[in-house]
Amino acid sequence: MASTHMRDDAPPTTARDGDRRAQAVDGDEGAIVGRTVTINRPRDEVYAFWRDFANLAGVMENVERIDVADRGRSHWVVKAPGGKTVEWDAVVTEDVPGRLIAWESAEEADVDNRGRVEFLDAAPGRGTMVRATIAYDPPAGIIGEWIAKFLQREPNLQARRDLRRVKQFLETGEVSSSASPSGRPSESPTEQAL
Amino acid sequence: MRAVTWQGRHDVRVDTVPDPEIVNPRDAIIKITSTAICGSDLHLYDGYIPTMRAGDILGHENMGEVVEVGPKSTLKKGQRVVIPFTISCGHCFHCEKLQYSACDNANPSTTSDMSETLYGYPMGSAFGYAHLTGGYAGGQAEYLRVPYSDVGPIIIPDGLDDDKVLFLSDILPTGWMAAENAEIEPGDTIAVWGCGPVGLFAIQSALLMGAHRVIAIDHYPHRLELAKQMGAEVLDYKETDIREALFEMTGGIGPDACIDCVGMESHGLGIDNIVDTVKAHTFLGTDRPAALRQAILACRKGGRVSVPGVYGGMADKFPIGALMEKGLTLKSGQTHVQKYSDILLEMIIDGKIDTTFLISHHASLEDGPAMYRNWHDKQDEYTKIILRPGMERAHAA
Numbered sequence: 001m002a003s004t005h006m007r008d009d010a011p012p013t014t015a016r017d018g019d020r021r022a023q024a025v026d027g028d029e030g031a032i033v034g035r036t037v038t039i040n041r042p043r044d045e046v047y048a049f050w051r052d053f054a055n056l057a058g059v060m061e062n063v064e065r066i067d068v069a070d071r072g073r074s075h076w077v078v079k080a081p082g083g084k085t086v087e088w089d090a091v092v093t094e095d096v097p098g099r100l101i102a103w104e105s106a107e108e109a110d111v112d113n114r115g116r117v118e119f120l121d122a123a124p125g126r127g128t129m130v131r132a133t134i135a136y137d138p139p140a141g142i143i144g145e146w147i148a149k150f151l152q153r154e155p156n157l158q159a160r161r162d163l164r165r166v167k168q169f170l171e172t173g174e175v176s177s178s179a180s181p182s183g184r185p186s187e188s189p190t191e192q193a194l
Numbered sequence: 195m196r197a198v199t200w201q202g203r204h205d206v207r208v209d210t211v212p213d214p215e216i217v218n219p220r221d222a223i224i225k226i227t228s229t230a231i232c233g234s235d236l237h238l239y240d241g242y243i244p245t246m247r248a249g250d251i252l253g254h255e256n257m258g259e260v261v262e263v264g265p266k267s268t269l270k271k272g273q274r275v276v277i278p279f280t281i282s283c284g285h286c287f288h289c290e291k292l293q294y295s296a297c298d299n300a301n302p303s304t305t306s307d308m309s310e311t312l313y314g315y316p317m318g319s320a321f322g323y324a325h326l327t328g329g330y331a332g333g334q335a336e337y338l339r340v341p342y343s344d345v346g347p348i349i350i351p352d353g354l355d356d357d358k359v360l361f362l363s364d365i366l367p368t369g370w371m372a373a374e375n376a377e378i379e380p381g382d383t384i385a386v387w388g389c390g391p392v393g394l395f396a397i398q399s400a401l402l403m404g405a406h407r408v409i410a411i412d413h414y415p416h417r418l419e420l421a422k423q424m425g426a427e428v429l430d431y432k433e434t435d436i437r438e439a440l441f442e443m444t445g446g447i448g449p450d451a452c453i454d455c456v457g458m459e460s461h462g463l464g465i466d467n468i469v470d471t472v473k474a475h476t477f478l479g480t481d482r483p484a485a486l487r488q489a490i491l492a493c494r495k496g497g498r499v500s501v502p503g504v505y506g507g508m509a510d511k512f513p514i515g516a517l518m519e520k521g522l523t524l525k526s527g528q529t530h531v532q533k534y535s536d537i538l539l540e541m542i543i544d545g546k547i548d549t550t551f552l553i554s555h556h557a558s559l560e561d562g563p564a565m566y567r568n569w570h571d572k573q574d575e576y577t578k579i580i581l582r583p584g585m586e587r588a589h590a591a
Contacts, residue, residue: 040287061303126287161303164316168299172283172342173266174218176302178319180331180339183199183209183249 011036013133025115025135033134033156037163040127041170047098047119049170050130053090059169060162071095073106086110112137130166132159196583197251197335198562203241206566208559211251214331214339219266222343224258224275228356229333231255231562231569231579232279232364233390234457234504238324239566242458243506245308245325253334253581254279254321255363257356260347261337268344275347277340278531279364281319281330284345294318295528300341301328312507318528334562336583348535351543358542360580361395361549367534368502369395369455373403375500375525376451383407385440385449385492386426387485389417391552391578392502393455397424398547400453409443411436411485414574420551440492448494456485457503483509490516501526552578558585 012024013034021032039046049055053074057066064085067075072092080086088109094102094116102116115134122129168176199209214223232255237243257276260269269275282289286298297318301309305325306316312326322332331339340347350359369392376384384400386393389412397408401424410421411429418428429439440449486501490513493499499522517524541547554577557565565579 038287040285040290157307160307160310164303164306167286168283168303171285172220172299174220176283176299176328176341177217178302178305178328178330178341179215179217180251180329181195181197181212181214181335182247182251182331183197183201183207183211184247 011131024133033136033159034132035156035159035163036129036131037167038122038127038129039167039170043119043121043128044098046128046130046170047101050117050119050166051095051097051101056166059165059175061165062158062162088113130163132163134159195336196559197331198253198559198566198581199248200238200246200250200252201248204239204570206239206252206563208562209249211335214337216262216264217339218341219264220342220344221264222260222267222269222340222347223262224256224277224333224338224340224347225261226256226258226333226336226338226583227274228258228360229253229256229335229559229581229583230360230363230365231334231565231581233392234323235566236570237458237504237506239570243324243326245329247325247329250322250324250329251331251333251335252322253332254323255360255365256321256333256338257350257360257363258333258338263343266344269347269349274350274352275340276350276359276362276535277321277333277338278346278348278362278367278535279320279323280346280528280531281321281328281341282345282532283342284532288318289345292530292533294530294532296530305329320528334559334581336559346532348539350539354542355550357550357553357580358548359539361391361552362531362535362538362542364529364531365391366395366538366547366549367531368392368529369397370399370534370538371527371529372396372453372455372500372502373399373405375498375502375527376400376453377498377523377525378403378405378451380404381406382450383409383444384451384453385409385411385489386421386453386455387411387489388455388457388503389414389421389428390455390573393417393453394420394424394552395549396453396455396502397421397426401425402541402546409440409449416574417577420577423551436488437492444494448492448497450494451498451500452489452493453500454486454489454503458483458505458507483512487511487513490522493520493522495520496522498523498525502529553580555579556585557581558587559583560587 015021053066054068057063062079065077074090077085077087089106090103091106093104100118104114105112113136118131120129165175195213197211260273280295281300282294282297283299288296295318300319305328309317319328321330373396382405384405386396389410400408408426410426412418413430413432421428559581568576
C-alpha cells in the first residue's frame with residue numbers, strides 16, 4: 001500500500017518518533033517543547049503583545065525580568081531551582097508581523113535555547129492559535145546537569161502554564177488567581193493556593 | 195474572620211482565618227448573609243473528592259452584601275448579590291457560548307494540570323470545591339472574595355428574602371438545566387432518580403417545561419413526600435422494583451427521559467453497588483453509578499438521559515450496550531449557572547418558582563460542623579441547611 005510512507009498532518013512536536021520531533025526546531029529530541037493555545041483575540045493584537053517582550057515578564061510565571069535592548073535583542077532572567085536564576089540574551093532571528101517570531105540565544109547563555117512562536121488564525125470567530133516550539137541545550141558541568149534535570153522535567157509544564165497565563169491575561173485583562181484565605185497558618189489571603 | 199474549614203474525612207471545623215483581599219482588578223468582596231450546605235459538599239465531607247487540602251474553606255452556595263470592589267468590578271458597595279458557584283471569566287470561547295462551567299480561564303495555571311491529565315482538558319472552577327477546580331476559598335465564612343465580579347453575581351432587588359433567592363447560586367439552575375437536558379416534549383414522562391434538592395428542583399422544572407408526568411425515585415419518606423407535593427408520582431426503590439414499575443406505569447414504553455440526580459455516592463441494593471462500594475473504600479475506583487445504570491436501563495428506546503449528579507472518576511459496568519442499542523442521548527455537566535440567572539430570578543419574582551419549601555434548618559456559622567454531621571446522618575429530616583454568619587448560636591446539646 002502506498003500509505004506506508006504517508007505522513008500525517010500532526011505538528012511535529014506530537015510525533016512518537018524522536019527524530020521527527022527534533023525537526024520541529026533544530027534541536028535535541030529530548031529537549032523540545034511544543035504547545036498550542038487558542039486565544040480569543042485578533043491575531044495582530046496577540047502578535048503585538050508578544051512582540052513587545054517586556055509584556056511577557058509580567059505574565060510568565062518564572063520570568064523574573066526581560067530587558068529589551070532593541071527590537072532584535074533582549075536579555076532574559078529566569079528563575080531556576082534553589083532560588084537561583086539563569087540568564088541569556090535572546091536574538092530575534094525571524095519576524096513576520098502577525099505571523100511568526102523566532103529567536104535564538106546568543107553566546108554565553110546559561111541555557112542555550114531557540115524557538116519559534118507562530119500565530120495562526122483559529123476557525124472564524126475563534127481568535128488566534130498561538131503555537132510555541134522551544135528547544136533547549138542543557139549546559140555542561142555539575143550545575144548544568146542540575147539545570148538539565150530541572151529543564152527536562154519542567155519545561156513542558158512551564159510552557160503549558162505560561163501559555164495559559166498569556167491567554168488569561170489577553171482574554172480577561174488579568175492573570176487568574178485563586179489566592180484566598182484558608183485555615184493553613186502559613187498562607188496569607190493573597191498567596192496563591194496550590 | 196470565622197470560616198468553616200475542611201480538615202479531613204468527616205472532620206469539619208470553624209476556624210479563625212485571615213479576611214480575603216482584592217487580588218485582581220475585577221474582584222469584589224462580599225459579606226456573607228446566607229450560605230447553604232450542598233449535597234455535593236457531602237462528597238467532600240466523605241473524602242471522595244481528590245485534591246482537598248486541610249484548611250480549605252467550604253461553601254459554594256453563597257450570597258451577601260458587596261463591601262469592597264476592585265477598579266474593574268461593576269458592582270457597587272451595599273448591593274445584595276447571589277454568587278453562582280461556577281467561577282467564569284465571561285470572555286473565553288466557552289463563556290461566550292454560555293458554557294460557563296467550562297470556562298477556560300478561571301482555573302489558575304498552577305491548578306489546571308491535574309484535570310488536564312484526568313479529563314483531557316483543564317476543567318472549570320468553583321468556590322470551595324478542592325484544588326482540582328482552582329482551590330478558591332468557599333463562602334461558609336464571614337467574607338468571600340468574588341473573582342470576575344462584573345460577570346457572575348446576580349444583583350437582587352430589594353424586598354426578596356435571602357431564602358427566596360439563595361438557591362440561584364447552584365441547586366435551582368442545576369435542577370433547571372437537568373430538565374432542559376432532558377429535552378422535554380409534550381406528553382413526556384420524566385423519571386427522576388434522587389429527591390434531594392436538585393431532584394426536587396428538576397421535578398419542578400420538568401413540570402414547568404410541560405412534562406405530562408414526573409415519576410420520582412428515592413427511599414427517604416420525607417423526600418418522597420416533598421416530591422409528591424411538587425406533583426410527582428413517587429417510587430420507593432427499597433419497596434419496589436424500579437425498572438418493572440416504570441415499565442408498567444408507562445405501558446411498556448418506558449420514561450421518555452431519565453434524570454440522575456444522585457451521582458457518585460449512589461445507594462442501592464444490587465450486588466454491583468456493593469462491589470462499587472468496596473472498590474471505593476479500597477481506592478480501586480471512586481464512582482458508584484447505581485442510579486445511572488438503572489436510569490439507562492429504564493429509559494425508553496430513543497430516549498434521553500440527563501446527568502446533573504456529580505461523578506469524578508471512572509465507573510465500572512457502565513451499560514454502554516444499552517445506551518447504544520437503544521439509541522439514547524446522554525447529556526451532562528456542571529451547571530452553566532450564569533446562563534439561567536435572569537430567567538430564574540424573573541420566575542421567582544413572578545411567583546412561578548418558590549424554593550423556600552426546601553429549607554429545613556437555619557443555623558449559625560459556628561454550628562457548621564454539627565450541621566454537616568446532621569446533613570450526612572439525617573438526610574430525611576435535614577432537607578436543606580442555611581448557615582447565617584450573624585445568627586445567634588443554638589443552645590444545642
